[in-house]
Amino acid sequence: MSGIKSALISPFRIILILLGSLILLFLIAPIAGMFLATTVSDIFESAKDTEVRDSIWLTLFTAMGATLFTAIGAIPLAYILARKDFKLKRFVLGLIDLPIVIPHSAAGIAILGFISRDTAMGKFASNFGIDLVGHPAGISIAMAFVSLPFLINAARDGFISVPVRLEKAALVLGASPIRIFFSISLPLAWKNIVSGLIMMFARGMSEFGAVVIVAYHPMVTPVLIFERFGSFGLSYARPAAVLFILVSLLFFVVLRLLTKTKNA
Helix, strand or coil: HHHHHHHHHHHHHHHHHHHHHHHHHHHHHHHHHHHHHCCCHHHHHHCCHHHHHHHHHHHHHHHHHHHHHHHHHHHHHHHHHHHHCCCCHHHHHHHHHHHHHHHHHHHHHHHHHHCCCHHHHHHHHHCCCCCCCCCHHHHHHHHHHHHHHHHHHHHHHHHHHHHHHHHHHHHHHCCCCHHHHHHHHHHHHHHHHHHHHHHHHHHHHHHHHHHHHHCCCCCHHHHHHHHHHHHHHHHHHHHHHHHHHHHHHHHHHHHHHHHHHHHH
């Protein structure tokens, strides 16, 4: 009987595996082709290039800054969205997802209009001698705008998974709301929050459309790769792209290992 069922299911499973394999091939083939077309010496030459190294460090620094700075407000917002029902909540949820659906060039225009010299934000920054346009701080703002939904949504899902009864029990026993948040809600939702932080950081690192409008210089690596491709062609841009991918992979593996060790 089990053999008959296996025979009936087998063709369907084969189709699923075949279709899934085609999708995996579609995802892997372009990157694999890029790596195969780049020699080790090309990667080392790119690593020796000061402009490439500076762009990678700038990308890591601005993406990390955008993630950590905005997390201060994003995590509490996610908690409110997970625990409270209020009017226009669906509108707020849609607003949070808006940066994902709008063209990122349009996002860059919106950010530019928000931080330019004649705006309130631009004037405020100028009091500290900072011109946000063409500044690492402006790059971080652009990165944060397009990547925040990943953190907020992941953190919200984490807080939703925390049983409300635990928080209510702690409240009955006399714990303050702030103690409940930091001793129960935050630790139990931490895995989701960490995943959201990593996804936000990754999305910020890869951003091009919004950043290139806010700050063509100094160049983050996605902008540098585009500039080299436009000026010198594929063979000149590819080693920098491969090096950036390797650095990104190394960085994310380290982050995953650190967070896994902490959770263990």
